[in-house]
Amino acid sequence: MSLPPLAPWQQRAYAQAADAMAAGHFGHALLIVGPEKIGKRLLAEHLARRVLCLSPRADGEACGACKSCTLFASRAQMETLEVRPDGALAHPWGHSAHPDFLLLGYGINHKTGKPRGELVIEQIRSLSGAMNLTSQLGGGQVAIVDPCDAINWSAFNALLKTLEEPQPGRYLWLLASNPARLPATIRSRCQRLELHLPPRAEALAWLRDRGHAEALANEALDASRGHPGLADAWIGDGGLQLRRDALTDAQALLRGQAEPADVAQRWVADGQADVRLRHLAELALREATGLTDPAATRTLAARFDAANRARELLRSTVRADLAVMEALLAWR
Structure with a gap:
């Protein structure tokens, strides 16, 4: 080929x-x-x-x-x-x-x-x-x-x-x-x-050339923080829906409407825990942008670190659900 x-x-x-x-x-x-x-x-x-x-x-x-x-x-x-x-x-x-x-x-x-x-x-x-x-x-x-x-x-x-x-x-x-x-x-x-991330206009044009609608391409670029390869992959393999679901779960944890252990079991069941954790880390980073409250910034930094630490643990022999649950506990 x-x-x-x-x-x-x-x-x-x-x-x-x-x-x-x-x-x-x-x-x-x-x-x-x-x-x-x-x-x-x-x-x-x-x-x-x-x-x-x-x-x-x-x-x-x-x-x-x-x-x-x-x-x-x-x-x-x-x-x-x-x-x-x-x-x-x-x-x-x-x-x-x-x-x-x-x-x-x-x-x-x-x-x-x-x-x-x-x-x-x-x-x-x-x-x-x-x-x-x-x-x-x-x-x-x-x-x-x-x-x-x-x-x-x-x-x-x-x-x-x-x-x-x-x-x-x-x-x-x-x-x-x-x-x-x-x-x-x-x-x-x-x-x-x-290889560096390209300017947004270039990334957006590339995504359009691959047949993606402008609105969807913009949403995917926002989710991937300007990464065209990730944006393309998430549009094609359901990664954007995983992002929406991960953010919904995070809000449920914050409101006490979900248990970390239950959410962790769901996240690892389909083998997509790493993608969800990436979205969780991105959410913490996005919410920390522009904050001036030191306590709130420390909380979000802890959530960001916990999500990325869990992603590392997924590559080890640690049980996947336990690694994910540790990250989710930071959202209670």
Whole structure:
């Protein structure tokens, strides 16, 4: 399948990277950072197609016709690399995959059959082994780790070793929404490419181009604090209705018309607790804007912190309903 076109804010970051390539200043390790759902993966894929092309055009762009470009376009779907129980790297794309393009994300826990909540050392070791192999098409090789801020700490040393031993034509790109979670030793060895939220007018125009009504696009942008990727996702997957429901529940808690334990059970039942908590944190932040009462500001700050702390706990082994209930108790 062909890649979707880049949004204007992605195109600006792409041009920055392309200029670095043309000037010979593009290193083997790249850290692509930006808010969740801002389009880091799509940006990385466009860059990968350019790097892997065997017959680039005069301007450096991918030709679209060589074997590499053909294989890149023929990928049936983008999935994560899965680590088999024996630790070997299982290629997810079958015969139509690009052999020199690797994507590492959340794998499957073979004991539970469910996706993992983190990237583990076996995955990083397998990826490192794959990057030591000779390019099958005779060109470059690109490996993307998404999200790299989900790597567990025991795996960072394995990743660091790969970063410290670069090989010509091998590129390792790390995608992160929270780069502060990465050790300084990792961050310092990567060039940094940032995706920023665009101006509101640009974001609104992009949402309209995607077929969203103006009123709905404005509501979604308000809810996402100007984040077009989140706004688009929430319009499409019911996130806006989740926001409305979360705000209704918060008001019920404030009035004593609901119990935190009951609300927490409801929030985790459909697997959308993280989205609701994000809306809860945004509500606290919005209500704190312009406040001058120190006591009220402290209360809202505590609610904001509690919601974000619960979101972190959802990625741990703590029971989800208990993590959510802690956040909701701050609204009583």
